[in-house]
Amino acid sequence: MKNIPEKPATTKKEDRKTSIMQTALKLFSTEGFYTTTMPSIAKTLGMSVGNFYNYFASKDQLAKELMLYISTVLGDKLREINMTDVSVKEKVTMIVHMYFSIARERPELIEYFLRVFLSNREIFTKECTGMVCVSGFVTELMLFFDEGVQSGELKDQDFFSALGLFMGYLGGMVFLNGEEVLTKPLNEYETAIAENIYNALRKQ
Amino acid sequence: MKPRLKVLWLQGVTCNGNTHSFLNYPHLSYVLETFEFLYHSLLPSTYTLEEISTCVHECDILIFEGAYDPRMERVGTSLETLVSYYGSHAKYVIAAGSCASFGGMFKHSDPEHITGLGFDEKEPKGPLASSPKLINLSGCPIHPEWMGYTLRMIADNKPIAVDELRRPKELYSYLAHHGCTRNEYFEWKVDSDHFGTKEGCLFYKQGCRGPMTHASCNKILWNDVSSKTRVGTPCFGCTEPDFPRINMFETKTNMSIPQDVPVGISKRSYLTMAGIAKSFHIPRLEKRLIDDDA
Ligand code: SF4
Numbered sequence: 001m002k003n004i005p006e007k008p009a010t011t012k013k014e015d016r017k018t019s020i021m022q023t024a025l026k027l028f029s030t031e032g033f034y035t036t037t038m039p040s041i042a043k044t045l046g047m048s049v050g051n052f053y054n055y056f057a058s059k060d061q062l063a064k065e066l067m068l069y070i071s072t073v074l075g076d077k078l079r080e081i082n083m084t085d086v087s088v089k090e091k092v093t094m095i096v097h098m099y100f101s102i103a104r105e106r107p108e109l110i111e112y113f114l115r116v117f118l119s120n121r122e123i124f125t126k127e128c129t130g131m132v133c134v135s136g137f138v139t140e141l142m143l144f145f146d147e148g149v150q151s152g153e154l155k156d157q158d159f160f161s162a163l164g165l166f167m168g169y170l171g172g173m174v175f176l177n178g179e180e181v182l183t184k185p186l187n188e189y190e191t192a193i194a195e196n197i198y199n200a201l202r203k204q
Numbered sequence: 205m206k207p208r209l210k211v212l213w214l215q216g217v218t219c220n221g222n223t224h225s226f227l228n229y230p231h232l233s234y235v236l237e238t239f240e241f242l243y244h245s246l247l248p249s250t251y252t253l254e255e256i257s258t259c260v261h262e263c264d265i266l267i268f269e270g271a272y273d274p275r276m277e278r279v280g281t282s283l284e285t286l287v288s289y290y291g292s293h294a295k296y297v298i299a300a301g302s303c304a305s306f307g308g309m310f311k312h313s314d315p316e317h318i319t320g321l322g323f324d325e326k327e328p329k330g331p332l333a334s335s336p337k338l339i340n341l342s343g344c345p346i347h348p349e350w351m352g353y354t355l356r357m358i359a360d361n362k363p364i365a366v367d368e369l370r371r372p373k374e375l376y377s378y379l380a381h382h383g384c385t386r387n388e389y390f391e392w393k394v395d396s397d398h399f400g401t402k403e404g405c406l407f408y409k410q411g412c413r414g415p416m417t418h419a420s421c422n423k424i425l426w427n428d429v430s431s432k433t434r435v436g437t438p439c440f441g442c443t444e445p446d447f448p449r450i451n452m453f454e455t456k457t458n459m460s461i462p463q464d465v466p467v468g469i470s471k472r473s474y475l476t477m478a479g480i481a482k483s484f485h486i487p488r489l490e491k492r493l494i495d496d497d498a
């Protein structure tokens with residue numbers, strides 16, 4: 001594996017791919033999945049449709065890669081938190097903060113997850129079944145829960161009951177925020193939410 | 205004719221399981237032709253236990269079965285004296301079974317005093333701690349072929365490479381998981397709900413320790429025909445220093461996530477692979493292997 005020379009051409013293509021994904025994410029999450037077309041994304045990027053298809057062979061493939069990308073971004077952040085040497089309680093606070101910061105700074109990531117991935121399951125059933133496209137993020141959550149139970153801080157329970165409680169709550173708050181229902185900015189809810197989540201998950 | 209190597213089979217705190225297991229060795233006649241048993245509780249022997257307890261004879265190979273409690277006496281002589289005398293004269297000392305190797309089951313009756321010959325679980329301790337003579341054949345009980353292999357290697361004057369727990373690498377580098385007929389079910393995370401089924405892996409629901417256990421049970425089959433996991437009961441990890449653990453028919457999980465994952469694989473990598481594998485339904489693996497009603 002050593003001494004493999006860098007491949008600038010590939011890196012360049014990867015960079016371009018990432019910037020395409022960012023634009024596509026914005027369009028999908030603001031305009032909706034079905035109204036956004038491959039030509040309309042290409043147009044926004046100033047690319048020819050033909051060239052655009054060099055990067056993504058179909059809209060379904062693009063949709064799947066976007067979910068993988070989001071899962072990796074969130075998974076990497078969660079991994080950093082998992083590797084930090086603090087209590088599980090502090091980690092809950094850090095995760096809530098991380099999630100809301102992303103929702104504020106890169107809302108398209110969370111919006112895509114909530115409004116495209118979860119709401120249009122038919123697009124994803126074939127290639128994104130089960131954990132396939134969300135494994136980066138879910139694996140880190142598993143490691144977080146596993147550590148929590150092993151350290152004696154969290155109650156042992158079914159994984160999905162805990163996952164739903166944690167992620168459903170955060171997703172719900174971001175959704176309410178997006179609908180402009182909340183009376184305060186999202187970050188002002190962080191402390192209370194982290195406390196609620198911790199209290200609900202901890203060993204009594 | 206070469207003089208036969210002298211073997212002394214001595215017992216400490218034991219259930220005799222290894223003695224009985226070894227009687228199933230298919231080449232027992234070879235053993236009796238090649239070795240002279242100074243003493244064995246069941247096989248024809250030169251001396252009685254009483255004569256052995258006087259500590260005047262010498263053996264080439266000391267086989268010790270059972271946990272080591274220095275205070276325990278055999279015909280009035282303490283194990284401390286017996287093991288010290290015969291152990292210092294022998295060229296090889298074989299710990300037969302997990303109790304002799306690591307303390308095993310019987311260590312739990314008096315954890316402060318009882319150990320293996322050279323280890324207390326995985327910590328070096330006991331009369332042969334750090335001794336280059338010691339060969340651990342862990343297992344509850346040992347597989348007869350494992351003892352047969354070791355004796356043959358000694359008789360043929362061949363070196364026996366051992367791992368850090370002094371177990372022969374040839375026998376203990378494998379995992380019990382290697383060669384299990386359920387490997388494909390393990391790969392795709394299809395588990396069995398019961399013992400004794402032909403289908404399904406026993407990792408998630410039945411406590412199988414195959415992927416964490418160094419043993420060649422699925423390579424060198426028991427009675428030449430089968431193994432625990434092949435017939436559908438979980439591996440208990442009986443060759444490892446932490447045997448016996450509690451709740452051996454259960455897989456310890458934290459929020460449904462297995463606490464232990466296969467040896468040498470990070471939990472992050474394991475969970476990634478397992479999560480993805482579990483996402484797919486493979487109808488062939490969910491069906492009966494042989495369906496008489498189909
Ligand atoms: S039953 Fe045990 S040894 Fe067999 S494949 Fe499953 S985990 Fe491995």
Ligand code: SF4
Pocket residue numbers: 343344380417418419421431432433438439440441442443
């Ligand atoms: S399968 Fe496991 S429990 Fe059974 S004998 Fe082998 S190592 Fe021991």
